Amino acid sequence: MRVMGVGGGAREHALAWKLSLSDHKPEIFWIAENRNPGIYKICKDNQGELRTGRTTDPKTIVRSARGWGVDMVVVGPEEPGFHGIPDALEKEGIHCIGASQELSIIERSKADLRRLQWENNLPGRLLFRTFKYAREASDFIRKNIDTQPWLQNIVIKPARQSGGKGVKLIEDRLAYLHDDKERFKEAYFDSLQESMAAYSDIEDKILVEEKAWGPEYSLQCFTDGKTVLGTPLVQDNKSAHEFDSGPETGGMGSISGPDMILPFVTREEYDKSLKIVEGIVEAIQKKTGRSYHGMVGGQMMLTENEGPTIIEMYSRLGDPEALNMLAMLKTDIIDVFQAIVERRLSKLKLEFTNEDAVVVKVVAPNGYPEKKDKAKGHPVQVFETNIKRNGCYLFWGNADLQENGEVVTGGSRLLALMAMDHTLPPASARIEKTVSSIQLTDGWGLYHRTDIGSEQLLAKRHDSAERVRRLYKYREEQGTLGRRMEWVPKVGKVDPSQLLLKEMRGPEKA
Amino acid sequence: MPGLVGFYTFGEGRENWDASHFIHYGLSALQGRGQESVSLAVIGPGNALHTLGGKGGVEDFFEKNGTGIPKGFIGIGQTSSYVDDHLVHVKAPYELVLALDGKTDLHENRGEASKLFARQFSQLLHSEKEPLKATSMLINKIGGGYSFVALTHKQELISGRNPLGVKPLETGSVGFDIAVVASETCALDVMGIDHTGPVETGEVIMFTPEDIRGNAPAADAGNFCSYEYVYLARLDSKVNTLPVATVRNNIGRELAKAHPAKADVVIGVPETALPVANGYSQEAGLPQELGFVRTGENIRAALEPTQKERLVGVQLKLNPVKSAIEGKDVVLVDDSVVRGNTLHNTVLNLKRNGAHQVHVRIGSPTLISPCPYGVEIPPRDELVSSSLNEKELANNVGADSISFMTVDELQHAIGLPRQNLCMRCFENGGATR
Ligand SMILES: Nc1ncnc2c1ncn2[C@@H]1O[C@H](COP(=O)(O)OP(=O)(O)OP(=O)(O)O)[C@@H](O)[C@H]1O
Ligand SMILES: [Mg+2]
Numbered sequence: 001m002r003v004m005g006v007g008g009g010a011r012e013h014a015l016a017w018k019l020s021l022s023d024h025k026p027e028i029f030w031i032a033e034n035r036n037p038g039i040y041k042i043c044k045d046n047q048g049e050l051r052t053g054r055t056t057d058p059k060t061i062v063r064s065a066r067g068w069g070v071d072m073v074v075v076g077p078e079e080p081g082f083h084g085i086p087d088a089l090e091k092e093g094i095h096c097i098g099a100s101q102e103l104s105i106i107e108r109s110k111a112d113l114r115r116l117q118w119e120n121n122l123p124g125r126l127l128f129r130t131f132k133y134a135r136e137a138s139d140f141i142r143k144n145i146d147t148q149p150w151l152q153n154i155v156i157k158p159a160r161q162s163g164g165k166g167v168k169l170i171e172d173r174l175a176y177l178h179d180d181k182e183r184f185k186e187a188y189f190d191s192l193q194e195s196m197a198a199y200s201d202i203e204d205k206i207l208v209e210e211k212a213w214g215p216e217y218s219l220q221c222f223t224d225g226k227t228v229l230g231t232p233l234v235q236d237n238k239s240a241h242e243f244d245s246g247p248e249t250g251g252m253g254s255i256s257g258p259d260m261i262l263p264f265v266t267r268e269e270y271d272k273s274l275k276i277v278e279g280i281v282e283a284i285q286k287k288t289g290r291s292y293h294g295m296v297g298g299q300m301m302l303t304e305n306e307g308p309t310i311i312e313m314y315s316r317l318g319d320p321e322a323l324n325m326l327a328m329l330k331t332d333i334i335d336v337f338q339a340i341v342e343r344r345l346s347k348l349k350l351e352f353t354n355e356d357a358v359v360v361k362v363v364a365p366n367g368y369p370e371k372k373d374k375a376k377g378h379p380v381q382v383f384e385t386n387i388k389r390n391g392c393y394l395f396w397g398n399a400d401l402q403e404n405g406e407v408v409t410g411g412s413r414l415l416a417l418m419a420m421d422h423t424l425p426p427a428s429a430r431i432e433k434t435v436s437s438i439q440l441t442d443g444w445g446l447y448h449r450t451d452i453g454s455e456q457l458l459a460k461r462h463d464s465a466e467r468v469r470r471l472y473k474y475r476e477e478q479g480t481l482g483r484r485m486e487w488v489p490k491v492g493k494v495d496p497s498q499l500l501l502k503e504m505r506g507p508e509k510a
Numbered sequence: 511m512p513g514l515v516g517f518y519t520f521g522e523g524r525e526n527w528d529a530s531h532f533i534h535y536g537l538s539a540l541q542g543r544g545q546e547s548v549s550l551a552v553i554g555p556g557n558a559l560h561t562l563g564g565k566g567g568v569e570d571f572f573e574k575n576g577t578g579i580p581k582g583f584i585g586i587g588q589t590s591s592y593v594d595d596h597l598v599h600v601k602a603p604y605e606l607v608l609a610l611d612g613k614t615d616l617h618e619n620r621g622e623a624s625k626l627f628a629r630q631f632s633q634l635l636h637s638e639k640e641p642l643k644a645t646s647m648l649i650n651k652i653g654g655g656y657s658f659v660a661l662t663h664k665q666e667l668i669s670g671r672n673p674l675g676v677k678p679l680e681t682g683s684v685g686f687d688i689a690v691v692a693s694e695t696c697a698l699d700v701m702g703i704d705h706t707g708p709v710e711t712g713e714v715i716m717f718t719p720e721d722i723r724g725n726a727p728a729a730d731a732g733n734f735c736s737y738e739y740v741y742l743a744r745l746d747s748k749v750n751t752l753p754v755a756t757v758r759n760n761i762g763r764e765l766a767k768a769h770p771a772k773a774d775v776v777i778g779v780p781e782t783a784l785p786v787a788n789g790y791s792q793e794a795g796l797p798q799e800l801g802f803v804r805t806g807e808n809i810r811a812a813l814e815p816t817q818k819e820r821l822v823g824v825q826l827k828l829n830p831v832k833s834a835i836e837g838k839d840v841v842l843v844d845d846s847v848v849r850g851n852t853l854h855n856t857v858l859n860l861k862r863n864g865a866h867q868v869h870v871r872i873g874s875p876t877l878i879s880p881c882p883y884g885v886e887i888p889p890r891d892e893l894v895s896s897s898l899n900e901k902e903l904a905n906n907v908g909a910d911s912i913s914f915m916t917v918d919e920l921q922h923a924i925g926l927p928r929q930n931l932c933m934r935c936f937e938n939g940g941a942t943r
Contacts (some may be wrong), residue, residue: 030710075555165522166521166686167686168521168686168687169685169686170685171702172682173702174535174702177531177535177701177702180527180532183526183528184523184527187526188522189525191523239686240688240721241689241721242706242724243681243683243707244683244704244706244707245681245706245722246520246683246689246721246722247520247521259588304725366720366721366723367720369721370520370521371720445721456707
């Protein structure tokens with residue numbers, strides 16, 4: 001059989017790797033924006049080829065798929081889904097593993113996702129508001145901050161997934177720093193309004209939501225629209241530097257195992273998280289009338305108000321979380337994809353190793369994520385025997401294989417190293433021993449996070465999980481889980497959820 | 511002894527942060543380390559370094575300078591117990607501003623030693639391509655005991671702790687936008703920053719517009735200042751990952767075990783000794799009473815510069831609560847004895863107000879040597895314990911008994927191995943000066 005993949009990051013390299021291990025011995029073809037050296041090699045070794053092209057252009061993708069005569073397409077990143085690649089393929093009768101355009105709204109629009117949760121009364125949600133203009137947002141906060149204290153600690157996000165625009169986490173707990181925080185928020189609203197003006201596919205531009213705290217984890221799932229099968233929990237690390245400091249990145253590395261849950265998450269929390277994701281899949285299918293087949297994931301956080309809570313939805317696998325999951329997957333990936341295509345996931349026995357923990361660490365050039373232009377174009381040298389000797393795996397990310405055989409950095413996350421072991425810390429240590437096998441020959445620096453998978457960071461996660469768990473469990477016992485009730489002097493009881501729902505329903509007739 | 515703060519920002523909109531304002535509150539929290547002079551340096555739009563320094567406490571400094579406080583989105587600051595102790599500004603060959611806690615061994619005089627350090631720092635940053643490597647070389651080359659933060663014209667904030675690790679330095683961050691280094695974790699709390707861990711001994715952490723970099727810390731755990739736990743650090747801080755409050759409680763308990771006294775109540779000398787008295791009371795099974803109320807600002811008597819001011823400071827500060835002591839035998843707990851004036855005043859005060867016996871218990875060994883790393887422990891001839899033994903001192907201050915912890919007891923209470931604690935001030939032959 002012939003399979004074609006779309007996308008050129010570490011996640012796609014891992015997909016290609018897993019496909020190459022299938023007993024079905026598929027011929028592997030690929031389209032990516034960059035010549036990912038890893039994917040390039042796998043395609044070549046498996047009677048296929050890697051072609052560069054615009055992965056968000058339905059015509060390019062359909063033409064290649066038809067030209068190569070592939071039986072099935074797997075879409076890695078989110079943007080092709082946002083641009084209707086799966087829809088275009090299926091119109092041509094080519095099976096596609098990937099959420100169709102309408103369904104991928106759960107990721108494309110964080111605002112629509114929140115509305116979906118509140119309209120359908122689904123658990124694991126956060127209070128939010130959306131705004132078209134910066135002024136609206138700052139006025140709303142100023143006017144309501146005293147009666148709706150959740151507005152003190154907020155997250156500001158572009159309402160649409162948009163490359164480059166990050167989220168801002170702003171706690172405004174200290175009275176003497178209030179003006180500083182307010183000034184910063186308002187400036188960011190302005191900047192969002194400006195940059196989001198370019199996107200016409202979405203009404204809201206600015207999303208403001210309740211800032212939660214607690215450990216994060218991703219629950220990635222396969223679905224054929226009827227059944228949602230959960231995979232092992234994975235925790236990614238978003239901050240660029242050690243112990244969660246520094247700017248936001250696409251993810252600097254991830255941990256999973258040695259079982260379906262993480263050391264600091266409970267089985268009960270896993271089950272609840274899966275229910276939450278199932279609820280969203282069901283609700284979006286109902287809303288659009290379309291069937292969801294492909295990958296879906298919840299980027300979750302344990303929070304004091306809700307317990308397991310959705311931070312955002314994935315309409316694909318996570319990058320780098322996909323690497324952990326695929327490494328632990330025992331079932332033949334082609335069997336999984338075929339079961340999705342044939343809508344018989346409920347009959348599939350999806351198996352994962354329960355012996356190994358997996359650590360993934362991303363290696364990025366200095367300059368990423370703030371100065372990508374400086375991080376770009378540096379030649380890479382890899383000592384492969386050393387990587388193999390330490391039992392590590394390398395997955396290429398934003399790297400480009402040149403005609404002369406040289407690999408250069410693309411400016412974003414260069415590659416990911418993966419190691420497995422009985423527990424997380426030794427796997428992490430193995431990668432630490434190996435990272436020096438990757439160098440830039442022009443002397444430009446590379447960095448990675450040493451702390452991912454370490455005892456120290458695990459202890460910190462455990463501690464934060466315990467603290468937030470005590471809080472939400474207390475609410476559970478009191479019967480107030482998911483409720484937000486305030487008592488405001490001179491006003492009395494205020495229920496910010498009711499205020500939100502009322503605003504969502506729109507102005508009521510008297 | 512200065513308290514240091516470094517404030518760094520990332521990401522879009524970083525120019526909207528006001529570094530001086532955050533540093534202001536960070537320094538406020540560090541005033542226990544000194545409140546004789548304040549200075550700060552920031553980089554704002556246009557990349558120029560702006561510095562400002564002045565005499566007095568933190569609140570005074572910021573109030574007095576008002577709109578004259580330089581604005582910028584990254585910066586460093588220090589509050590110091592030395593008068594006229596300011597940031598060292600080196601303009602060439604590599605422009606930098608340095609704040610240093612402790613003392614390098616480049617000169618007898620602490621200020622001069624810091625200046626020489628800053629100059630060599632600038633030279634090395636200029637000649638070495640990689641600033642991280644340059645700094646790492648520098649702290650391995652230059653001896654003494656110190657921590658520092660420096661700001662360069664290239665928007666680099668470089669923080670480090672020399673391999674001896676005598677002086678504390680902690681890191682923190684919040685959201686995706688701000689990272690901070692500070693002498694104590696209490697400064698991070700006050701700035702609304704989450705603590706991420708100590709700068710390890712021999713470690714350099716460098717913040718640049720491109721990244722955060724660090725070298726590998728020294729393999730040796732270091733030689734931490736034990737006086738931080740006894741007196742210097744704020745109760746709500748963690749020093750070298752140990753909570754100061756826990757250590758002070760342990761000190762009190764250890765003191766009660768090794769130096770019991772027959773008495774009715776335990777009374778601590780505010781502020782530092784209160785948690786020690788608490789530990790003593792818990793271990794001894796004696797009630798702890800609040801024996802004094804303070805009037806006026808919290809003046810830290812041990813570090814007060816002149817004798818006259820100190821006497822005024824103590825008397826103003828501590829008014830006894832008569833009902834708590836009248837007709838009672840008292841265990842009076844203090845953290846340390848420097849010149850003995852505080853103790854003299856306090857014991858007399860208790861007795862004049864009706865206390866019967868007063869047994870003084872000190873939560874640290876006798877201070878007999880000045881600090882080689884810049885803590886202003888006075889010269890030997892001003893240290894009462896270097897001339898008087900316990901009995902003589904008891905007579906001198908009018909107490910019925912007095913006893914100090916031993917070095918071993920203090921080490922045990924802190925809970926770190928002996929070789930990882932600096933106790934030079936409690937030992938003979940520590941430093942001359
Ligand atoms: N409501 C929230 N409360 C607390 N932290 C949050 C919240 N929303 C987002 N974050 C933090 O910000 C990070 C990024 O947020 P989010 O996933 O929504 O944005 P994103 O830009 O789509 O990120 P990515 O696509 O890289 O996952 C999260 O991983 C989480 O650490
Ligand atoms: Mg995300």
